[in-house]
Amino acid sequence: MVKGEDRAHRPRPPGSEICHTRSPGGIQRTPSAPCLPVGHFAFRGNRSRLAIPTRHPLFCIVRKNCQHQPSNPLRQPRRRFLKFLWQVKWRQRFGRPAITSSEDLLAMPALSLRFGFFAEGGGDALADRKYVGTPFQSAGFVAAWERTRGRLKRRTPLWLVAEDVGGVAAVLPLEVDRRGPWRVATFPGETHANANGWRARPGFAAPRLTAEILAAAARPADLRIDALDLRRMPDTAFIGPDFDRRPAIEERFAISLAGGLEAVLARGNAKRKRKKFRSQQRFFEQRGGYVFQDTPPGDRPTALATFFDQKRSRFAELKMPNPFADAGIKAFLGDLFAAPGIDTRLYCILGGGGIKAMMGGIVENGVFWGMFSSFSDDADADVSPGELLLWNLVERLADEGLELLDLGPGEERYKRSWCDRVIPQYDAILALTAAGSLYVAAARLRGQFVRWVKTDARMKSAVQRVRRHLRRS
Structure with a gap:
């Protein structure tokens, strides 16, 4: 070896080159595959191998004995940081199973469930069988909303359907609302619905939602949804850890009969x-x-x-x-x-x-x-x-x-006098795209401001005075 030659560029026996390639399971070692040139990412996705050129060998994520690994030990922390970013950001894009048709829904081995978004037909599933849930997700309520307020506001009805071996197990009625540059999926009914959630088959536990399930279910339906904004939910057992869950601004009051x-x-x-x-x-x-x-x-x-x-x-x-x-x-x-x-x-x-x-x-x-x-x-x-x-x-x-008389959300003097049950409710929001992250941030700020106004008497009075002034003008 010539004095001063970098040890990382010694000749290697054939087949000893080891690069990291991408797969749905994470990083895998492929000794038989030749290494890419310096400054390339190697990803093995669902259908093809993808190489992304870079301009610096620091961006090549390889093992210690890879032929073109940088030899400077001070660069190790930077490589580990880039490796972390790759695992978090790129895995979501290239590591999901391919779905090519509406029948090829995401399979859940633990629950034996399949999920899918449908623009129509969900109401027929609710009407065919007896489902348990609040009446604000029933077929009659959702149909009346779609024919009137939903159609007038040009909202797209949407149904998230969960199926098992027995057929349709649960249905989650939604509507896609255009809010500025964002397309947001929400529950129908707005503030005229006391509580929201799944309509499920009797004895069936509501399935848990995650960002991966929602994105995979939306892909075959060719849907673009930037965020989910779900309000007034008394039960959040079906909300996955990806959601930003917070207590709703108003609690629900009820009388036990x-x-x-x-x-x-x-x-x-x-x-x-x-x-x-x-x-x-x-x-x-x-x-x-x-x-x-x-x-x-x-x-x-x-x-x-x-x-x-x-x-x-x-x-x-x-x-x-x-x-x-x-x-x-x-x-x-x-x-x-x-x-x-x-x-x-x-x-x-x-x-x-x-x-x-x-x-x-x-x-x-x-x-x-x-x-x-x-x-x-x-x-x-x-x-x-x-x-x-x-x-x-x-x-x-x-x-x-x-058994129960539900008087809805919002505190009133007569409710405090008659009601013996105060039911907490929750809001949950989830970004599905980069644009949806901006919507989530804006929704958080708005929620904090509304909660501040409702809990501060002086601030509430000031906002009411501004509203009166705007109405007069």
Whole structure:
């Protein structure tokens, strides 16, 4: 050997060259394969070998006895850092199994599940069999939303379907919304859905979602989804570690109906509630009495029109934005409460020639899910017709054998007085592309700001003053 010759460039016996190549399982040694020229990455993907040229031998990730490994020991930490970046960034791109058709879904050996995204057909799967979950992911609710609000906002309906040997095991209804430059998959219903999650076969545990499962399921469907933004989930067992999970801004309040009305009253403020109920009875008896009823289907359009008028007057008085005035919401509620196959209820207190209070919702699996409520802001408002409605509603639902009355998210004084259950909910967000990472960062900042405003009385008052000023201008 000539003095001064680098030991790394000694001649090697044939077949002794060892390079690292890429495979789905990680880095593998391939003694029989010739080494690439200096400054090349070697990847062995699913279908072909890929070489990416570089301009420096430091970027060649090789073993100690590779022919063109740099001999300077000070460069070892830099190579290890580059190796780490390669494993984290490039494995996600080149290490996934190839999927060429919608039938070739990602297989889950541990769960024996296959996942796939479908733009249509998921609702048919829900309608064919009895699935367990919240009614806000049922076929009737999602169909009413798609026909009205979803179509008006040009959102694309999407269904994530999990299949096992017995067929469709679970369905997750979603919709793809265009938010600026991002395409974001969310639950349908927006804030009009109390809770969200899978609709699964009875006895079937909700499958766990990861970024790899979602990306592989979206590939055969030729979908571009930058991020998943999932809100108001009471159960996050199906949320994988890739998601950024945080408590929702608002908790959900509910009344347990076990034991009937007397048991509900015994949990707190029974004396005050009975005294107020007797006062309300006397008040309406002097004015001809009142009627508590579930509005018949033929009278529901008129009752809903009264509800929208009451909400418009109430929010105008508070000088706050009215969420029920958004485009498509009136059509959605009208479609939902007229649709067959879903047990919707519209309870009202009728007295004094009109509707004094009302609450609309859905009954499923022994739970009444209250979606909205209102009361008339007139001279009779001082007797709290809303609490009179709640008294009669608890009594009616308990007599029917229902287990729970869900009053939805958001803290109100009457909820604290009547409810014995406070159900925490969670939001989860996941970026699927580089652009989605920017959306996730922006969503985090917005969530922190909203939580700060809602928990700080002075900040909340300042934001409300700004809103009033903007509405006047």
